[in-house]
Amino acid sequence: MTVPTRRDVLRTAAEAAAFGLCCMPMLRTPAMAVDARTAGYFNYQIGDILCTALYDGIWQKEHDEGFIENASVDDTKKALAQGGLPAGHVTIEFTQTLLETGGKIVLIDPGTGGQWVPTAGTMMENLVAAGLFPSDVDTILISHFHPDHIYGLMDKDTDAQEFPNAEIIVPAAEYDFWTDAQVFTKLPKAWHPLAARIQKTFPNWPNVRRVEHDVEVAPGIRSLSAPGHTLGHTAYHVSSGDAELIVAGDVAITPALFVANPGWRITYDADPELAEQTRRRLFDRVAADDAVIAGYHFGFPNAGKIHVDGQGYAFEAFSA
Numbered sequence: 050m051t052v053p054t055r056r057d058v059l060r061t062a063a064e065a066a067a068f069g070l071c072c073m074p075m076l077r078t079p080a081m082a083v084d085a086r087t088a089g090y091f092n093y094q095i096g097d098i099l100c101t102a103l104y105d106g107i108w109q110k111e112h113d114e115g116f117i118e119n120a121s122v123d124d125t126k127k128a129l130a131q132g133g134l135p136a137g138h139v140t141i142e143f144t145q146t147l148l149e150t151g152g153k154i155v156l157i158d159p160g161t162g163g164q165w166v167p168t169a170g171t172m173m174e175n176l177v178a179a180g181l182f183p184s185d186v187d188t189i190l191i192s193h194f195h196p197d198h199i200y201g202l203m204d205k206d207t208d209a210q211e212f213p214n215a216e217i218i219v220p221a222a223e224y225d226f227w228t229d230a231q232v233f234t235k236l237p238k239a240w241h242p243l244a245a246r247i248q249k250t251f252p253n254w255p256n257v258r259r260v261e262h263d264v265e266v267a268p269g270i271r272s273l274s275a276p277g278h279t280l281g282h283t284a285y286h287v288s289s290g291d292a293e294l295i296v297a298g299d300v301a302i303t304p305a306l307f308v309a310n311p312g313w314r315i316t317y318d319a320d321p322e323l324a325e326q327t328r329r330r331l332f333d334r335v336a337a338d339d340a341v342i343a344g345y346h347f348g349f350p351n352a353g354k355i356h357v358d359g360q361g362y363a364f365e366a367f368s369a
């Protein structure tokens with residue numbers, strides 16, 4: 050990942066200075082995008098908390114019969130078309146959530162770092178476009194340790210950290226699973242490079258903090274157990290006044306497939322049955338509370354409302 054230099058973003062920096070960003074971060078006026086999809090960031094508000102969806106890119110995954118345990122490629126194509134997506138491939142997008150709360154800049158999952166697919170890795174540029182530098186981020190919260198969620202923390206060649214001033218808060222169950230020396234005996238070979246990279250970095254970084262579930266991890270933000278996709282998979286509950294947001298990580302990916310069909314079981318889930326239970330429980334809660342939900346793979350913007358729709362649910366994104 051190439052981090053934009055100050056010179057690359059001189060214009061944005063000048064604009065930020067004009068807004069008094071350096072002195073009054075909590076009073077900053079969000080950089081306004083005329084067309085959010087082109088700009089790559091989207092602002093919305095949860096009570097007093099300014100939220101920003103940051104776009105990181107797209108993976109146009111080829112169809113394969115093994116992808117969903119209990120749905121055929123034909124079923125998948127039909128659901129994609131019904132959801133208004135191209136049926137020729139599976140659209141999987143990557144969008145991060147940034148929160149400005151209680152004087153802190155909090156980033157939930159730091160993106161792919163351009164190290165997952167060549168068509169993703171724009172989050173850093175979009176962070177700068179939204180008026181912030183990587184050095185402004187105080188806290189990074191991790192949902193789980195899959196590559197598309199954590200590789201943005203580190204340089205692809207040196208593993209040097211990309212967010213020099215951030216504390217990295219990780220779910221204890223997730224950290225303990227991946228840093229266990231025995232993990233290699235529990236994982237298929239394809240996952241071994243990921244586990245090796247995690248073991249080489251996280252335990253040696255002084256700014257990593259393990260937290261249990263159901264604790265406040267930043268002002269107005271609590272960790273929420275959401276297991277299944279991985280065993281330590283964690284969502285984050287954000288609240289301010291009466292307003293609520295659940296940052297759901299990978300409880301479900303592409304909504305046209307897995308929000309519409311919560312019983313479809315994806316092969317990436319460590320425990321597909323538990324993942325389905327978690328998905329239904331979380332969606333029921335979001336719908337009943339009329340909360341906002343943000344999904345890491347919900348497209349762009351990735352935040353909006355969920356309601357019950359027939360046997361499944363429907364996700365309605367905020368309009369960009």
Ligand SMILES: [Zn+2]
Nearest residue numbers: 195197299345
């Ligand atoms: Zn993911």
